[in-house]
Amino acid sequence: MTVLEEIKAANDVYAQSFGEKSTLALPPARGFAILTCMDARLDPAKYAGLSEGDAHVIRNAGGRASDDAIRSLVISYKLLGTREWFVIHHTNCGMEFFTDDVIRGLLANSLDTAALGEAGFYDIGTGPGSAEAKYIDWLTISDQASSVLEDVERIKAHPLIPRNIPIHGYIYDVASGRLIEVPAATAAGSKQ
Amino acid sequence: MTVLEEIKAANDVYAQSFGEKSTLALPPARGFAILTCMDARLDPAKYAGLSEGDAHVIRNAGGRASDDAIRSLVISYKLLGTREWFVIHHTNCGMEFFTDDVIRGLLANSLDTAALGEAGFYDIGTGPGSAEAKYIDWLTISDQASSVLEDVERIKAHPLIPRNIPIHGYIYDVASGRLIEVPAATAAGSKQ
Structure with missing residues (x-):
């Protein structure tokens, strides 16, 4: 089968048991958003325990706080009511290798x-x-903890983002599946 | 429990049965990428049948071909070898309502x-x-089929994107879970 045929077959199975998901509301039921990397090894729904309808998931190369990620986050809270955010980079990220x-x-x-x-x-x-x-x-990364903190700080300082939205920084370990907190104090003063 | 506590508890369960996922390679095993919306009701891994390690997933408000999505797609094929892409918008998207x-x-x-x-x-x-x-x-949407085609065309025409990468346009129906193809001819000449 081609990739396209595989996706169509998988989608057919999913749709056949769609059930009550057909009535989910547009605003995220659990009121939060995750910004994370596009990396194939990451499945935010699995690593953070999300069901359909729970949370916004924004993904790009590196999970970086790009202008486009900020566009998405502003829409997420201003129009759709999320009130807590997670920035989650990961170990062995391709963005570290160039x-x-x-x-x-x-x-x-x-x-x-x-x-x-x-x-x-x-x-x-x-x-x-x-x-x-x-x-x-290209928003490459030289140190994961620094990139997480840099992105959390960029989001917090943005003029369209209210100061009272909690933003948590984490690194996902691709070798263990674990989320590791990046405390704001760890890399104080570090830049990349 | 707070949202943070819920995520930590879910992640703990996930990591405890992580198993062979600890040895997954960085490049996507199935060689493709999906660009789709951040909407909470969408789970690309479920609606397209992805396991960890299979494919890059890029998500933003609307699933639009923003500059940042193109940055991510270029990294996806140039450095990590994807060779087929899917642009998947969806019905009842928040981007249509403003x-x-x-x-x-x-x-x-x-x-x-x-x-x-x-x-x-x-x-x-x-x-x-x-x-x-x-x-x-803000990259809002007035018509889903047009926005899919517009984004597919933008990606295809980008100077950093090889002309031979197949790019498929789809709309995900949030009421049924089904992926509906947007044929290139459907909205010929339409712009938004």
Whole structure:
């Protein structure tokens, strides 16, 4: 089966036992939102115990507090009433293994998929590439605890975010499945 | 229990039976990515049949092809080898119930959560507000099929995206749990 056929078959099974989920309300029933990474190993519904209808889940490369994540968070509380947020990065994140210069160089050379070796990513494509990557901030990560704290602070300081929304910083350990708290004091003064 | 205590308790149960998931590889095993909405009623792992390690999942308000979603998609294929993508919006999306002018007006008046009535969102907060919302494109939706096609086309036309990546457009029906294809021809010529 192709990926598309597999998804259609899985969706058919899901829809056949959909039951009471058809009447779920639009606003999250448990009133919170999670911002986390797109990484395939992470399933926020499973690692945080969410059922359909419970919470907003925002995901991007790194789980970063990008402008778009902030757009989503503002809509989440202002229009849909969430009142508590979680920023959850994770161990062994792909965003730790490259820098802006690396991905800009790779994409300038070729749009094809690169390979990951012991020394990092290297280009196996034959082009064409694009210089467009120079105009994007890739939001890479050099230290997980610092990136979590930096993102929590960015959200807290945003002019559209009320000061009284609790924002919790966590790291998900892909080796154990455990959420590890990042206390605000741990990396005081650290920047990345 | 507080939300935080509930999440910790659920995570503890998950981690205790983590098993072989501790050895999952970083690149998505099934080689695809899903871009979908943050809506609480959507669980992409369930509606598309994903296990941990299978696929990248990118989520924001509306499931829109924002600059940040494109950042994530480029990282997904260039560094982590996905080769097929799905853009999945959904029925009864909150992004259909307001416009840029509405959310800008609400936030200018008060940062507090608004209420949703029959005539749309209305402000129940007492301020202070912020004019910062004027500087954000909220990526609202007026027609689901058009927004899916618009986003698929934006991704396909991006200078950093190879032309040979298949991108499928779907709408998830929150009343039935079913994925409904949005064929490229359906809304030819329509814009939103």
